[in-house]
Every structure is written in C-alpha cells, then in structure tokens.
C-alpha cells in the first residue's frame with residue numbers, strides 16, 4: 504500500500520475545516536470540525552495540526568472562515584480591519600515555521616488585490632487562494648519526493664527525525680515523500696524513525712504513517728542514533744524543515760542538529776527536504792530564526808504522569824538550527840541546492 508488520501512490532515516468542506524487530530528494518534532483516528540478563526544488558532548497552538556506546511560494550509564482556510572463570519576456581522580468597509588486582525592492573530596499561534604506567515608501574507612495580498620470588488624467576490628477569492636496553497640503544496644511534495652526517491656537505493660537504511668510526512672503537509676510529506684515513491688517503484692530499503700522527544704512525533708506519527716503505507720520502519724529512541732549509525736545501518740538522513748535562512752541554515756524539530764552532527768561524524772549524507780514556502784529569504788542566517796519554547800509539562804509529564812520533580816526548572820525549545828555546513832543538500836520543488844548555498848540568488 505502506498506500513501507493515499509485517507510489520512511489528509513487538513514480538509515476544507517464548505518463552511519468548516521475537518522482536521523485529523525494529531526494529538527490523538529496513533530491511539531485514535533479522530534477528526535475535529537473547526538468553524539471559527541479561534542478554533543483554528545487553538546488547534547495550531549495545541550498541535551492538533553502541526554508540521555510547517557500543514558499549519559500554513561490550516562491558517563489559510565482559517566483566515567477565510569474568520570472573514571466569512573465577520574462579513575455576516577460587520578459592514579463591508581470594516582472587513583479590511585478583520586483581515587488585518589485575523590492575519591496577525593493566526594500568525595502569532597506558533598513562531599518558528601515560516602509557512603504560517605507565508606500562507607497568511609499570501610492570503611492578505613489576495614484580499615488586497617481584489618480591492619474595490621464585491622464582498623462575495625473577495626470571499627471567493629480568499630477561498631480560492633487557500634485551496635491554491637493546499638494544492639500547490641501537494642504538487643511541490645510530489646516533485647520533492649521524486650528528487651529524494653532518486654537518492655534511495657536498494658538495501659539502504661535512512662534515518663528521519665520528527666514527522667515530515669503526509670500528516671505534516673497537504674499530501675506525501677517532504678522528507679517522507681521519497682519513501683512513498685521509492686516504495687511504489689519496488690525499491691527495498693529501511694527507515695529508522697527517531698522517537699523525537701518530547702512530543703514524540705517520530706513514534707506517534709512517522710512510525711504510524713509509514714507502517715500504514717507498508718514501509719519497513721524501525722522505531723528508535725533519539726539517543727540510539729549514534730549506535731545505529733556506527734553499526735552501518737544508516738546510509739542517509741532525510742529530515743524536513745520549519746524555516747530555512749538564505750544561507751541554508753535550517754530550523755527543524757529539536758534534535759535535528761544532533762543528528763546532523765552525528766551524520767557528519769560518520770560521513771553520512773544529511774538531506775533537508777522542504778517546499779520553497781519554507782525558505783525565508785528575508786533572513787541571512789539561522790540565528791535570526793525565532794525558536795518556539797513550549798510548556799514544561801511536555802518534559803516533566805509522560806502519559807499524564809509526573810516523571811520529574813515538581814517545580815523543576817525546565818528548558819524546552821521546540822526547534823534547533825542546523826548550520827548549513829552540515830547539510831549535504833536542500834531538496835525543494837525548485838531544485839536541489841548543495842553548498843555553497845546562496846538561496847537568495849537561486850530562488851529570487
């Protein structure tokens with residue numbers, strides 16, 4: 504079985520978003536209906552929807568829902584303020600993945616572009632734009648997958664970290680997209696999935712998603728990566744990204760940097776896969792990327808039970824930045840970029 508459309512994490516259905524609640528996986532396949540911009544903000548912040556492209560897509564539809572609702576309550580002249588307000592509100596849900604900001608800016612630009620036309624027309628344009636963002640992500644991922652699949656050879660072991668799969672995007676995923684295509688082509692390879700403490704996206708989502716698709720996947724704890732690499736089981740690392748600076752420095756899930764250092768130590772190629780909506784040409788290097796810090800409970804509790812002393816001081820950055828020197832190539836739908844990376848001239 505290959506990845507099909509049955510686990511699409513964000514669907515739009517007339518007046519609501521239907522989300523696959525990723526906090527419940529793999530125990531339960533539960534869908535939730537979102538009707539308001541507040542529902543969407545809450546779902547992004549609490550990670551019912553997560554993964555850089557997926558939060559951008561959810562926010563785009565969320566902005567449409569917010570403005571649709573405002574159009575029933577406010578004078579048409581006040582709707583520009585609603586667009587402004589909801590754009591800023593949704594952008595503040597999570598800081599690191601630039602796709603959120605990118606998708607919302609694009610929605611606002613579309614609204615501004617339709618200036619002077621009827622409210623109905625502008626609402627249709629907003630809905631069309633959100634759908635375009637959704638569909639373009641799917642198309643980009645398919646191209647990224649073709650590039651990655653070409654790197655996956657018979658008998659290879661590939662390590663991945665966090666979840667950069669179908670669940671994190673409109674379809675196929677970024678880092679995982681090559682696995683689906685290689686599988687379709689009958690290539691025999693193995694995936695090793697880091698569990699990805701503290702939120703366990705690797706264990707709960709990647710291991711589940713790949714298993715559903717019949718891909719040979721082995722789950723390991725994060726602290727086992729050096730061992731499996733030293734045993735010769737890993738020939739490549741493929742990960743996703745939340746924000747890539749113009750020089751190629753890449754923010755991704757916490758722990759990615761450690762994997763990159765290990766890959767460098769063992770001489771294993773380290774690939775970052777992302778659509779160009781994840782590239783932030785407005786920043787020169789990774790130190791300018793805002794890093795989200797999340798609640799202490801993600802670390803102090805496990806399955807609802809305290810696993811650390813009460814009131815312990817906790818530091819919980821949700822992402823880290825892998826310096827471009829450790830990246831073999833950045834794989835996008837617009838090409839594969841290897842060092843020296845100057846994404847600003849390559850993409851603008």
Ligand code: MRU
Pocket residue numbers: 553554555556600664665666667668671672676677678704742743744745755756757821
């Ligand atoms: O905190 P999350 O689960 O939203 O973090 C997700 C990641 O770090 C992914 O690797 C990244 O967004 C790429 S998803 C295609």
